[in-house]
Amino acid sequence: MDQSDLQAPTWQLSERARKLTSSAIREILKVTERPEVISFAGGLPSPATFPAERMREASDWILRHDPAAALQYSATEGYLPLREWIAARYSANGAAKGAANGAAIRASQVLITTGSQQALDLLGKVLICKDSPVLVETPTYLGALQSFSMYEPHYVQVPTDENGLIPEALTPDLTAGARLLYAQPNFQNPTGRRLPLERRRALAAFAKTAPFPVIEDDPYGALDYAGEPLPTMLSMSPDHIVHLGSFSKVLAPGLRIGYIIAPEELHFKLVQAKQATDLHTPSFTQRIVHEVVKDGFLDTHVPTIRALYRDQCAAMLASLERYMPEGVSWNRPEGGMFVWVTLPAQMNSMKLLEEAVAQNVAFVPGGPFFANEAQHNTLRLSFVTVSPTKIDEGVAKLAALIRARI
Amino acid sequence: MDQSDLQAPTWQLSERARKLTSSAIREILKVTERPEVISFAGGLPSPATFPAERMREASDWILRHDPAAALQYSATEGYLPLREWIAARYSANGAAKGAANGAAIRASQVLITTGSQQALDLLGKVLICKDSPVLVETPTYLGALQSFSMYEPHYVQVPTDENGLIPEALTPDLTAGARLLYAQPNFQNPTGRRLPLERRRALAAFAKTAPFPVIEDDPYGALDYAGEPLPTMLSMSPDHIVHLGSFSKVLAPGLRIGYIIAPEELHFKLVQAKQATDLHTPSFTQRIVHEVVKDGFLDTHVPTIRALYRDQCAAMLASLERYMPEGVSWNRPEGGMFVWVTLPAQMNSMKLLEEAVAQNVAFVPGGPFFANEAQHNTLRLSFVTVSPTKIDEGVAKLAALIRARI
Numbered sequence: 107m108d109q110s111d112l113q114a115p116t117w118q119l120s121e122r123a124r125k126l127t128s129s130a131i132r133e134i135l136k137v138t139e140r141p142e143v144i145s146f147a148g149g150l151p152s153p154a155t156f157p158a159e160r161m162r163e164a165s166d167w168i169l170r171h172d173p174a175a176a177l178q179y180s181a182t183e184g185y186l187p188l189r190e191w192i193a194a195r196y197s198a199n200g201a202a203k204g205a206a207n208g209a210a211i212r213a214s215q216v217l218i219t220t221g222s223q224q225a226l227d228l229l230g231k232v233l234i235c236k237d238s239p240v241l242v243e244t245p246t247y248l249g250a251l252q253s254f255s256m257y258e259p260h261y262v263q264v265p266t267d268e269n270g271l272i273p274e275a276l277t278p279d280l281t282a283g284a285r286l287l288y289a290q291p292n293f294q295n296p297t298g299r300r301l302p303l304e305r306r307r308a309l310a311a312f313a314k315t316a317p318f319p320v321i322e323d324d325p326y327g328a329l330d331y332a333g334e335p336l337p338t339m340l341s342m343s344p345d346h347i348v349h350l351g352s353f354s355k356v357l358a359p360g361l362r363i364g365y366i367i368a369p370e371e372l373h374f375k376l377v378q379a380k381q382a383t384d385l386h387t388p389s390f391t392q393r394i395v396h397e398v399v400k401d402g403f404l405d406t407h408v409p410t411i412r413a414l415y416r417d418q419c420a421a422m423l424a425s426l427e428r429y430m431p432e433g434v435s436w437n438r439p440e441g442g443m444f445v446w447v448t449l450p451a452q453m454n455s456m457k458l459l460e461e462a463v464a465q466n467v468a469f470v471p472g473g474p475f476f477a478n479e480a481q482h483n484t485l486r487l488s489f490v491t492v493s494p495t496k497i498d499e500g501v502a503k504l505a506a507l508i509r510a511r512i
Numbered sequence: 513m514d515q516s517d518l519q520a521p522t523w524q525l526s527e528r529a530r531k532l533t534s535s536a537i538r539e540i541l542k543v544t545e546r547p548e549v550i551s552f553a554g555g556l557p558s559p560a561t562f563p564a565e566r567m568r569e570a571s572d573w574i575l576r577h578d579p580a581a582a583l584q585y586s587a588t589e590g591y592l593p594l595r596e597w598i599a600a601r602y603s604a605n606g607a608a609k610g611a612a613n614g615a616a617i618r619a620s621q622v623l624i625t626t627g628s629q630q631a632l633d634l635l636g637k638v639l640i641c642k643d644s645p646v647l648v649e650t651p652t653y654l655g656a657l658q659s660f661s662m663y664e665p666h667y668v669q670v671p672t673d674e675n676g677l678i679p680e681a682l683t684p685d686l687t688a689g690a691r692l693l694y695a696q697p698n699f700q701n702p703t704g705r706r707l708p709l710e711r712r713r714a715l716a717a718f719a720k721t722a723p724f725p726v727i728e729d730d731p732y733g734a735l736d737y738a739g740e741p742l743p744t745m746l747s748m749s750p751d752h753i754v755h756l757g758s759f760s761k762v763l764a765p766g767l768r769i770g771y772i773i774a775p776e777e778l779h780f781k782l783v784q785a786k787q788a789t790d791l792h793t794p795s796f797t798q799r800i801v802h803e804v805v806k807d808g809f810l811d812t813h814v815p816t817i818r819a820l821y822r823d824q825c826a827a828m829l830a831s832l833e834r835y836m837p838e839g840v841s842w843n844r845p846e847g848g849m850f851v852w853v854t855l856p857a858q859m860n861s862m863k864l865l866e867e868a869v870a871q872n873v874a875f876v877p878g879g880p881f882f883a884n885e886a887q888h889n890t891l892r893l894s895f896v897t898v899s900p901t902k903i904d905e906g907v908a909k910l911a912a913l914i915r916a917r918i
Contacts, residue, residue: 117778122637150585153580161579220793249791345521359583360795382629384790388767
């Protein structure tokens with residue numbers, strides 16, 4: 107066969123694929139894999155928190171006692187005992203965060219997804235038409251923009267302040283024709299902001315009359331440092347909120363287990379879409395998660411993650427305080443993995459990243475987190491995988507670079 | 513909170529979601545979960561073939577020696593050693609099926625997917641625009657229709673005969689504007705047909721000049737009963753064929769590990785689309801597969817699966833011969849999991865299914881496997897999870913029902 111006599115093929119791609127561009131930031135951040143780089147760029151949880159031995163025991167048990175089911179095709183909806191566990195945890199009698207008002211969540215509302223990222227893809231598939239408006243926070247989670255963009259929406263930025271999304275901004279004008287509103291109320295990626303109780307109530311009330319779902323994406327809710335979670339919006343409007351959860355930040359992300367809690371009618375459409383997307387999430391990893399969590403493991407495990415992140419967050423805040431020049435501001439997160447930094451207005455964090463990487467420090471510039479008009483003088487710092495000593499060293503270097511540019 | 517004072521929400525769905533309808537067949541086939549039902553309906557491999565103990569050892573080893581990496585986020589492209597193993601197996605020096613002509617496949621062409629089903633979703637995402645033509649076999653794999661339909665193509669059926677797709681039928685008129693041609697050359701689902709060598713050559717040559725990719729979906733290639741595989745089209749036109757593979761039929765489907773081998777330019781777009789879809793396939797399950805297969809395990813394991821399926825296929829063919837009335841025809845598969853049965857022209861296999869289920873026998877009617885005009889007098893029988901005794905009993909019952917309708 108003469109396989110080299112023709113050029114590489116140029117096939118016509120879909121419109122959505124043609125819009126996909128290579129990320130300049132991703133290219134720059136490739137250097138962060140070098141061990142000498144102090145990286146505040148990662149969204150990765152600390153591997154120190156992974157309960158590997160517990161998972162090994164669970165895997166062993168499952169493959170000894172139930173291998174045929176764990177290795178076979180299984181239901182698109184997910185492993186029923188895990189769905190039941192999740193429903194119970196969110197309901198009154200579970201030990202759940204945010205279940206204060208006794209809203210009952212049914213297993214029939216729970217769909218297991220291949221990570222939270224897939225939940226976003228499925229919601230895009232089922233809700234978004236080309237050019238239909240989609241409401242997002244300012245800024246918002248980059249991964250959600252990537253997922254939704256595959257369905258070519260028209261993004262509408264909802265105004266925010268230091269407490270997150272401003273419910274009063276959701277005027278009929280702004281929300282006209284919207285297919286969904288996407289929000290992360292707990293320790294948002296990238297800003298680390300937490301939506302206050304009154305705003306949750308206002309947004310949950312808004313959801314009850316809105317002609318589109320409010321998506322409450324909650325990967326970081328369990329990581330509140332004080333152990334005093336605010337109630338979820340799901341608990342306030344259980345029939346009008348679509349809630350996304352994940353085991354990535356409380357167990358381990360490499361298993362890719364997330365979930366969607368949705369009203370049954372939408373749930374049913376999401377199941378059909380998931381069937382067309384990957385049939386089902388791996389049977390084995392779902393069983394591992396269930397085996398690990400079913401007897402209350404998270405109640406003792408999650409506090410150890412919280413304590414680690416709280417200390418490292420405190421270290422970063424202290425270093426920022428110590429080194430940053432006037433004109434630089436940042437928030438003080440009450441949980442999660444990120445600090446959001448605002449530079450003087452004229453400064454571009456993308457340029458700063460190039461200089462920082464040359465000095466072996468990395469972070470993520472804020473620009474890509476904005477759906478439309480970007481604030482280029484912002485950046486996201488993660489503190490979860492870096493030791494306090496290295497945090498101090500890295501922040502000092504960053505501060506020197508910023509000072510030199512003021 | 514007064515959560516019961518409002519009706520369930522009616523949110524506007526995307527056009528693609530509104531087209532999704534509940535499957536009547538799926539509803540009927542729910543009964544096949546009852547143990548008394550003899551089900552020829554499943555596309556499930558036999559759990560008797562799952563190497564559970566081998567997987568237990570692999571899981572144990574990974575979680576003892578490399579837990580931090582196996583449980584962490586990982587590259588969208590997939591686990592590099594597994595990608596390298598796949599590339600080597602398809603290249604000249606690997607022990608690969610169909611690598612006869614020495615085409616070199618590079619790991620940089622391999623993308624690990626969450627099952628083959630996800631490969632279909634990603635190809636749809638990256639190649640199909642609304643209303644663009646997509647070429648499929650007559651009939652074709654139902655899962656591919658489900659995936660592609662999410663991107664709202666216009667299906668064009670390519671004519672087939674008892675040997676599968678007819679390359680001469682791919683006229684400029686038929687293929688005008690097409691975004692892809694989708695085919696399963698080995699023991700196709702649903703027909704069990706294998707594309708002969710000459711047709712493979714013709715189709716591979718066609719791929720070299722076609723302005724769209726030819727997708728060679730090959731989940732069943734290793735399951736040829738005689739152990740005499742025909743070369744893949746990938747080996748004939750390595751730069752112009754997109755090849756899909758899977759470990760579901762040779763190891764276990766519950767791990768959901770498949771792959772796409774594609775020219776680098778398309779590969780890169782597929783990676784971007786996958787990142788938006790589920791970030792990456794679980795790190796842990798990819799490592800399990802690699803750990804199990806890396807030392808040649810499949811070379812001894814797959815022949816045991818072949819032997820099992822060959823015997824059960826022979827049992828089914830013998831029973832069909834024994835009981836079926838004149839006017840009913842079927843093929844004699846040389847591999848795979850399915851026999852395709854054609855009833856007298858006026859007979860509807862959907863009606864037959866209702867009667868069969870009432871007698872505790874199940875199969876899948878052929879209609880849904882046709883993209884456009886369906887041949888309703890067809891049906892698919894799977895023989896892989898049913899014992900020869902039960903095969904005989906089930907086929908006898910089916911034949912009696914058919915006889916009564918002639």
